[in-house]
Amino acid sequence: xxxxxxxxxxxxxLQLKFIHLLAVMVWVWSTSVAxxxxxxxxxxxxxxxxxxxxxxxxxxxxxxxFDHGASYEHIAFPIVLLTGPLLYIAGGWSTSAAWLTLKIxxxxxxxxxxxxxxxxxxxxxxxxxxxxxTGDMVRYEQAxxxxxxxxxxxxxxxxxxxxxxxxxxxxxxx
Ligand code: HEM
Numbered sequence: 272x273x274x275x276x277x278x279x280x281x282x283x284x285l286q287l288k289f290i291h292l293l294a295v296m297v298w299v300w301s302t303s304v305a306x307x308x309x310x311x312x313x314x315x316x317x318x319x320x321x322x323x324x325x326x327x328x329x330x331x332x333x334x335x336x337f338d339h340g341a342s343y344e345h346i347a348f349p350i351v352l353l354t355g356p357l358l359y360i361a362g363g364w365s366t367s368a369a370w371l372t373l374k375i376x377x378x379x380x381x382x383x384x385x386x387x388x389x390x391x392x393x394x395x396x397x398x399x400x401x402x403x404x405t406g407d408m409v410r411y412e413q414a415x416x417x418x419x420x421x422x423x424x425x426x427x428x429x430x431x432x433x434x435x436x437x438x439x440x441x442x443x444x445x
Pocket of ligand 1: 288291292295351352354355356358359362364375378382433436437440441442
């Protein structure tokens with residue numbers, strides 16, 4: 272079965288790699304400008320002026336736009352997760368490629384749990400626009416706080432491990 276799949280996919284190895292890489296780029300960078308130049312400044316302003324109505328209005332607007340904007344990242348991630356294993360099969364890769372095994376461990380151990388939380392707080396139960404439309408502003412405020420904590424906890428590890436995964440994949444040092 273795997274052998275048959277490998278025979279079918281092998282002629283398209285480079286095309287698969289092209290899609291994999293394109294999706295990796297979108298996954299890694301699509302939220303970066305919005306995060307660094309919109310989200311972080313407005314959240315810092317809110318931490319400095321927690322009662323300022325104007326800042327809170329801006330914070331909520333930016334956060335709701337960010338929930339929506341994260342769609343690019345969250346469409347790209349499943350494409351990365353699909354094309355990666357297809358490349359694995361097409362290329363006849365195995366666990367003897369230590370760089371690849373380490374890369375997969377980082378993805379499963381670090382990125383999968385983070386992304387599951389991120390899907391939930393951005394698009395599902397934690398989506399700010401939908402919570403606002405229910406009129407429950409206490410829950411809305413809790414969702415904003417939770418998302419802010421999510422950023423504080425995950426941003427550092429995400430940047431370090433994303434660069435580590437790309438470094439492993441490109442240089443294959445081990
Ligand atoms: C966050 C997830 C991932 C990121 C950031 C990522 C990143 C990359 C990058 C940058 C390359 C290009 C390497 C090059 O052309 O020199 C690559 C290739 C590859 N990736 Fe991924 N990848 C991810 C997920 C996966 C998964 C889940 C698998 C397999 C289970 C996988 C398997 C592969 C394989 C087999 C190649 C081809 C290596 C080669 O032909 O040189 N990737 N990946």
